[in-house]
Amino acid sequence: MRFPSWLLFHALLSQVHSDATDYLDEAKALLEESPLLDTHIDLPQIFRSLHRKPLDAVRLLNATFPGHVDIPRLREGRLGGAFWTVWAPCPDIAGGDPGPDFTAPTHHVRDALEMVDLIQATVAQHPDDLQLARTSDDIWTAFRSGRIASLLGMEGTHMLGNSLSVLRIFAQLGVRYLTLTHTCHSAFASATSWRAGNADVLGEVHAGGGLSDLGVELVRELNRVGIMVDLSHTSDSTMRQAIGVSKAPVVWTHAGARAVRDHPRNVPDDILALIGDGEGQIDGLVQSVFFPDFIGEQPGVNASHVVDHMEHIGNIIGRTRVGIASDFDGMYMTVDGLEDASKYPNLIAELLSRGWTPDEVRGAMGGNLMRIMDKVDEVAIVGDLGETHGSTSTDWGGGGVQVYWPPDVKEKVENMLVKHDEL
Numbered sequence: 001m002r003f004p005s006w007l008l009f010h011a012l013l014s015q016v017h018s019d020a021t022d023y024l025d026e027a028k029a030l031l032e033e034s035p036l037l038d039t040h041i042d043l044p045q046i047f048r049s050l051h052r053k054p055l056d057a058v059r060l061l062n063a064t065f066p067g068h069v070d071i072p073r074l075r076e077g078r079l080g081g082a083f084w085t086v087w088a089p090c091p092d093i094a095g096g097d098p099g100p101d102f103t104a105p106t107h108h109v110r111d112a113l114e115m116v117d118l119i120q121a122t123v124a125q126h127p128d129d130l131q132l133a134r135t136s137d138d139i140w141t142a143f144r145s146g147r148i149a150s151l152l153g154m155e156g157t158h159m160l161g162n163s164l165s166v167l168r169i170f171a172q173l174g175v176r177y178l179t180l181t182h183t184c185h186s187a188f189a190s191a192t193s194w195r196a197g198n199a200d201v202l203g204e205v206h207a208g209g210g211l212s213d214l215g216v217e218l219v220r221e222l223n224r225v226g227i228m229v230d231l232s233h234t235s236d237s238t239m240r241q242a243i244g245v246s247k248a249p250v251v252w253t254h255a256g257a258r259a260v261r262d263h264p265r266n267v268p269d270d271i272l273a274l275i276g277d278g279e280g281q282i283d284g285l286v287q288s289v290f291f292p293d294f295i296g297e298q299p300g301v302n303a304s305h306v307v308d309h310m311e312h313i314g315n316i317i318g319r320t321r322v323g324i325a326s327d328f329d330g331m332y333m334t335v336d337g338l339e340d341a342s343k344y345p346n347l348i349a350e351l352l353s354r355g356w357t358p359d360e361v362r363g364a365m366g367g368n369l370m371r372i373m374d375k376v377d378e379v380a381i382v383g384d385l386g387e388t389h390g391s392t393s394t395d396w397g398g399g400g401v402q403v404y405w406p407p408d409v410k411e412k413v414e415n416m417l418v419k420h421d422e423l
C-alpha cells in the first residue's frame with residue numbers, strides 16, 4: 001500500500017495496452033528465422049483489373065502499389081511465402097454461362113492460364129524478391145536466399161473446362177492447391193450458398209448438395225498429381241464427401257471457425273472433428289482468414305479476433321493444424337491491425353502474447369502447412385497415367401472434323417455408345 005492507487009491503476013492500464021506490442025520484436029525475429037506462408041493473396045486479379053496491359057502493372061510492384069500488397073510492404077511484413085491466387089470470376093459474375101449441366105463452353109480455362117502467366121511474369125520481373133516454389137524444400141530454398149517463395153493456388157473448379165486433362169496441365173504448371181468451388185457450383189462440386197446470404201439461392205445441382213461423380217474422380221486425381229484439396233468456399237456436404245474420398249490431407253486455405261462466428265464460409269466443429277490422426281479421421285489444417293465478415297461483429301474486428309479463430313480450431317484439431325491466410329487484395333474491408341501486407345508481425349505478436357510457444361507459432365506460420373504439403377507429395381504418384389481421363393471427348397464442339405479420320409476410325413467412332421457427355 002505504499003504506492004498511490006492512481007499509480008497502480010496507471011501501471012495496469014499501460015500493461016494491458018502494450019501487451020501484444022511488447023512481443024513485436026520477438027515476432028519479427030521468428031519471422032526472420034522461419035517462413036510465414038500466406039495461403040491466399042489475390043494480387044494477380046489486381047494486375048488484371050488495373051491495366052489494359054496487366055504486365056505493365058506487374059513492373060510497378062517494387063513501389064507503392066494500389067491494394068494491400070507490394071514488395072516494400074511484403075518485406076516490412078517479413079512474409080516468407082505466398083500462394084498467389086489463380087482465379088477468374090464465376091460465370092454468373094463474369095458471363096459465359098455454362099448452362100444448367102455445365103456443358104456449354106466458357107473462357108475460364110484461358111482466363112486461368114492468363115493468371116498463371118501473370119504470376120510467372122511477376123516472379124520473373126522481381127527476381128531479387130520473389131522465387132517460384134512448389135514443395136516445402138523449394139520454400140526453404142527461396143527463404144534462405146532472402147526471397148519470398150511464390151506458389152500457385154487455384155480458386156475454383158469452374159476454371160477446369162470440366163476436364164481432368166486440364167487439371168493435369170495446371171499441375172504441371174505448379175498449381176499446388178485447388179479450391180473445389182468458388183462462389184458458384186461447378187460440374188465437380190457444390191459451393192456454399194453464402195454469397196447471396198440466402199441458403200436456397202444457389203439451388204441444388206448435385207444430389208445431396210456435394211460432389212458429383214466427376215467431382216469424386218477429381219479428388220482422386222488431385223491426390224494422384226499432388227495438388228492439395230482445398231475445401232474453402234464449398235458446401236458442408238462437399239467438405240464431408242471430399243474428406244471421405246481423399247487419401248491425402250485436406251486443407252482450408254482461407255476460412256475460420258463457425259463456432260466462433262456463425263458463417264457458412266467457416267468450418268463447423270463437426271467437420272473439424274473429422275480432421276486428425278485418429279480412427280476415421282484424415283490429416284488436414286485450417287488457415288485462418290482475415291476477411292472481417294467471417295471473423296466477428298463489425299466494426300472493431302482486430303488481430304485478437306483472428307487469433308480467437310485460430311485458438312478455437314487449435315483446441316479441436318491441435319495447434320499443429322492451424323495456419324494463416326490473409327485474403328489480401330481480395331477484400332473490400334480489412335481487420336484492424338492487419339490492414340495490409342506490412343502487418344503480419346502484429347498477428348504473430350498477438351499469438352505470443354497469448355502464450356503460444358515459439359514452436360507453436362513457427363508451426364502456425366508455415367511449419368504445419370509444409371508438413372501437410374510433404375504428406376500430399378508422399379501420396380502423389382508421379383509418372384502414372386491415372387485411372388481416369390475426365391471428360392476428354394470426341395466432341396470438339398463444332399463437328400465436321402471426322403473428314404480427317406481414316407475410314408476404320410470413322411466407323412468405330414460412329415458405333416461408340418458412350419459419348420463422354422455424361423457429366
Ligand SMILES: *[C@@H]1O[C@H](CO)[C@@H](O)[C@H](O)[C@H]1NC(C)=O
Nearest residue numbers: 059060061062063064072125
Ligand atoms: C522499380 O523498378 C524500376 C525498374 O523496373 C525502377 O525504375 C524504379 O526506380 C523502381 N522503384 C523503386 C521504388 O525501387
Ligand SMILES: *[C@@H]1O[C@H](CO)[C@@H](O)[C@H](O)[C@H]1NC(C)=O
Nearest residue numbers: 020300302303304305337350
Ligand atoms: C481487439 O478488440 C477487443 C475488443 O473487442 C479488445 O479487447 C482487444 O484488446 C483488441 N485487440 C487488439 C490487438 O487491438
Ligand SMILES: [Zn+2]
Nearest residue numbers: 155232233254
Ligand atoms: Zn476466396
